[in-house]
Amino acid sequence: MEDCVFCKIIKGDIPSKKVYEDDDILAFYDINPIAKVHVLVIPKKHITSLLELKEEDKDLLFHIFNKINEIAEIVGVAKTGFRVISNVGEDSGQAVKHLHFHILGGEKLPTR
Numbered sequence: 001m002e003d004c005v006f007c008k009i010i011k012g013d014i015p016s017k018k019v020y021e022d023d024d025i026l027a028f029y030d031i032n033p034i035a036k037v038h039v040l041v042i043p044k045k046h047i048t049s050l051l052e053l054k055e056e057d058k059d060l061l062f063h064i065f066n067k068i069n070e071i072a073e074i075v076g077v078a079k080t081g082f083r084v085i086s087n088v089g090e091d092s093g094q095a096v097k098h099l100h101f102h103i104l105g106g107e108k109l110p111t112r
Helices: 005-011 055-074
Strands: 020-021 023-027 035-043 080-084 103-107
Touching: 005 023, 005 035, 020 103, 023 055, 035 055, 055 080, 055 103
Parallel strands: none
Antiparallel strands: 020 023, 023 035, 035 103, 080 103
């Protein structure tokens, strides 16, 4: 996807503050954080949202969630707690049409 901001970050065309990277995923700090710790985890494969997941993506999705635990350790929120969010569509506030997961933590988060 030529106009996708996250695809450009994956290619290195747009800089990011990386937390973790492997062949399938990239994790980096959000440039507009809404918590003390706000990391985005994205697949390198362009998938628009959770609605676009296919059977063939099940191993990728497992890998993402497995690595989210490791990334939470890296950024120091695994012991105190964190929230994982994936927005889907306009009404949810999905600003970038590339599947991504927000890891939020580093402070007491609101429950509403």
